Amino acid sequence: MKSSSNSDWMKGSLDLMVLSVLASGSKYGYLLQQELQQASGGLVELQAGTMYPLLHRLEAEEWIRSRWDETTGRRRKWYELTDAGRNRLTQQAREWESYADCIRALLARVIDPVPRPA
Amino acid sequence: MKSSSNSDWMKGSLDLMVLSVLASGSKYGYLLQQELQQASGGLVELQAGTMYPLLHRLEAEEWIRSRWDETTGRRRKWYELTDAGRNRLTQQAREWESYADCIRALLARVIDPVPRPA
């Protein structure tokens, strides 16, 4: 049984993706969802039931903060990175790069196998 | 709280890593564990409690098959890719590349282009 609508690679990268989208400015959830989907070329469809708990968690961990906009009929909760969140993002980004390189190296042997000296 | 000894990026990539290590030839679990750790430069430490259930699952899904080697005192269960598993691997590898590119594109917008003082 496939469990996710996205592929499972994303499982550990959602924090990173959300933080990176927020890096370009404050967003409310629904907007973030749209932008992430667009920025990923449709690859990432962050479900509401995934996103809101995720945002709540990121806020509890103080990587982001929120404030309600009640001025319009539609209640919107805007999120922005904290300073800590911004640091977190750059650090996570660097970490991700090295892990990606690691996987890439593993895959290189599969895609372009170097004949072993026997 | 950090939950894993590895970073969480790996969560969705373990199947891929295991398959790719098996692509270079049959391995038994313990050996696979060692080789993966070495091949990743120590980044990936696949725990036994993670690996064996994972191998059983991959076998149940018929991406890999196993046979016992009882000729030595130490019982070893050797795993090898099935044909389906090999196809799976190349397909997953391609998928992973596009997801990695996707993340890379997201991150490109936030990372300072100062990787090395030149």
Place this chain on the structure above:
DNA sequence: GGTCAATATATAGACTGGCGATACATGCGT
């Protein structure tokens, strides 16, 4: 005026899967 879809946030419950702990057995060095 009524209905429907899109916008907007939220939670509950199911399910997956990695992890630490634990178990058990063998081989080897000392």
Place this chain on the structure above:
DNA sequence: ACGCATGTATCGCCAGTCTATATATTGACC
């Protein structure tokens, strides 16, 4: 004899994602 590395395995915990559902507003279409 003892301890450590080798080797496979399972269990319970729990973090985190998904589906389904709830609620409310707005705008379009009829």
